[in-house]
Amino acid sequence: MSSPSRSFGASSQAGASERRSQFTYRNLSQMASYTTSCPLRVIAHVDLDCFYAQAEMVRLGIPEDQPLAVQQW
Numbered sequence: 001m002s003s004p005s006r007s008f009g010a011s012s013q014a015g016a017s018e019r020r021s022q023f024t025y026r027n028l029s030q031m032a033s034y035t036t037s038c039p040l041r042v043i044a045h046v047d048l049d050c051f052y053a054q055a056e057m058v059r060l061g062i063p064e065d066q067p068l069a070v071q072q073w
Contacts, residue, residue: 047053053070062068 047070053068056062056070057064057068
């Protein structure tokens with residue numbers, strides 16, 4: 001009788017090899033040249049302690065109870 005961890009590992013490896021990426025080699029090569037129209041080139045910054053947002057709220061005089069989203073260019 002095989003252990004549950006071995007049978008789970010074998011089935012997860014088989015499933016992983018069947019999945020194919022939605023991106024092609026052409027998509028990856030397009031990432032080398034930056035354009036704003038390329039949807040693959042996105043940088044996201046998540047400010048977990050909200051320091052940047054807090055500093056902007058103080059700088060701009062925004063009340064604490066007002067929601068704030070910050071976008072940097």
